[in-house]
Amino acid sequence: MxxxxxxxxxxxxxxxxxxxxxxxxxxxxxxxxxxxxxxxxxxxxxxxxxxxxxxxxxxxxxxxxxxxxxxxxxxxxxxxxxxxxxxxxxxxxxxxxxxxxxxxxxxxxxxxxxxxxxxxxxxxxxxxxxxxxxxxxxxxxxxxxxxxxxxxxxxxxxxxxxxxxxxxxxGADAGASKPRGVIAHAMRSDGSHRDKLYVDGGPSTTQTSGFLRMRGQEVFRFAVQATVDVVEDVFTRAGMTADDIDWFVPHQANKRIIDASARKLGIASEKVVLTVAEHGNTSAASIPLALDRAVSDGRIKQGDIVLLEALGGGFTWGAAIVRW
The missing domain is CATH 3.40.47.10 (Thiolase/Chalcone synthase)
Incomplete structure (x- = not known):
């Protein structure tokens, strides 16, 4: 751990x-x-x-x-x-x-x-x-x-x-009854959706870096469903429910996706960390950027239970629960 x-x-x-x-x-x-x-x-x-x-x-x-x-x-x-x-x-x-x-x-x-x-x-x-x-x-x-x-x-x-x-x-809390750390994680991939969010270039195919392409409405629909699926899985692995979560730090792609996912999971809006307005979608950087913001402003404190979640091109999606 x-x-x-x-x-x-x-x-x-x-x-x-x-x-x-x-x-x-x-x-x-x-x-x-x-x-x-x-x-x-x-x-x-x-x-x-x-x-x-x-x-x-x-x-x-x-x-x-x-x-x-x-x-x-x-x-x-x-x-x-x-x-x-x-x-x-x-x-x-x-x-x-x-x-x-x-x-x-x-x-x-x-x-x-x-x-x-x-x-x-x-x-x-x-x-x-x-x-x-x-x-x-x-x-x-x-x-x-x-x-x-x-x-x-x-x-x-x-x-x-x-x-x-x-x-x-x-760690100093190694013997604690509730030690800090990564409690559980779950990951998924499904390549049959790869044409919904992708980059249209690559060394092997076009010898270029290419540009990002996205079928936005289809990504939106899949994202909410996938978020609920993987978060429910990580809850099971951790032996927790939404009520145990102090903070939800999702991938900052779209506020509407975040809001819809939180509602379906039963996570109160005041527990959701949002930075999408100031950062936009920074892909793999979005969760740690949001975490840093919430830690720096004093919201996330030692011992808090934090839920992380993201979905990306591929599709890939995953979640993790951490005791901060």
Whole structure:
């Protein structure tokens, strides 16, 4: 079992509002807010890569944890927008942090990537393959957007978030009756839906990076159903119900999806952490960015039960329950 020891986040300086987008694409602030809840997003600057955002978030997480980079023996970066086809962005971050030991790799599960990466790190820590991990969600989705497609370019933003996970055996509360840590996780994939949310390029198919494409209404319908399915599964695995949850931190894709999912799950709106209005959909970065916000402003406190959930292209979807 592993627990969260520290958390950090990084956002590009440039903020693009809905009103800014009105000048470059046929859309309106009213249309975007009404359908998504998004009001603005951060966009990476020239020469600002996914690895740069990931490094900044990682350093903040390390500072929060009171750890030095040399204490990390596992780095997992969840991203759909890596710096390069290879090497993995995780090894770039490893080098930027001055770490020369351990293992580093990327997880590609689109918007579900952070949940998948946390589950992977927790499993590796639990079997003794690692003691302390950096789990990072980092994206520069602005690089794969078609800025002439008003249905997709208004939805996404850039950013990164990171947590330090460590073995509960190393924690001060290791003997507690209710130790902090990752309590349960559940993951799903179904490739038959891959044409509903995808990028229309790739090294093997088109030798290009391509652009993001989405069939929005179909994604919306599936997302609510899938969220309820995987969250009910993780409740069963944890022996919990919605009443046990202190905070729900979902993937920040669309406020209407979040609201509908929370209603179906019986989670009160005041327990839902929302950052979609300020960040847009930052894919794998959205959950750790929202977590960092809620921890920084004092909402999420030590001992709270936190539910994480996400759905991404593939489709992939997953959930995790953590005692903070």
């Amino acid at each position: 592993s627990r969260v020891r520290g958390i950090g986040a990084a956002l590009p300086e440039r903020v693009v509002t809905n009103h800014d987008l009105e000048a470059i694409v046929d859309t309106t602030d009213e249309w975007i807010v009404g359908r998504t809840g998004i009001r603005e997003r951060h966009i990476a600057g020239d020469g600002e890569f996914t690895s740069h955002l990931a490094e900044r978030a990682a350093r903040k997480a390390l500072a929060s944890a009171g750890c030095e980079p040399c204490e990390i023996d596992l780095i997992i970066v969840a991203t759909a927008t890596p710096d390069h086809t290879f090497p993995a962005t995780a090894v770039v971050v490893q080098d930027l942090l001055g770490i020369t030991g351990g293992v580093a790799f990327d997880v590609g599960a689109a918007c579900s990537g952070f949940v998948f990466a946390m589950a992977t790190a927790d499993a590796l820590i639990s079997v003794g393959s690692a003691r302390r991990a950096l789990v990072i969600g980092a994206e520069t989705f602005s690089r794969i957007l078609d800025w002439d497609d008003r249905t997709t370019c208004v939805l996404f933003g850039d950013g990164a978030g990171a947590v330090v996970l460590e073995s509960t055996a190393d």
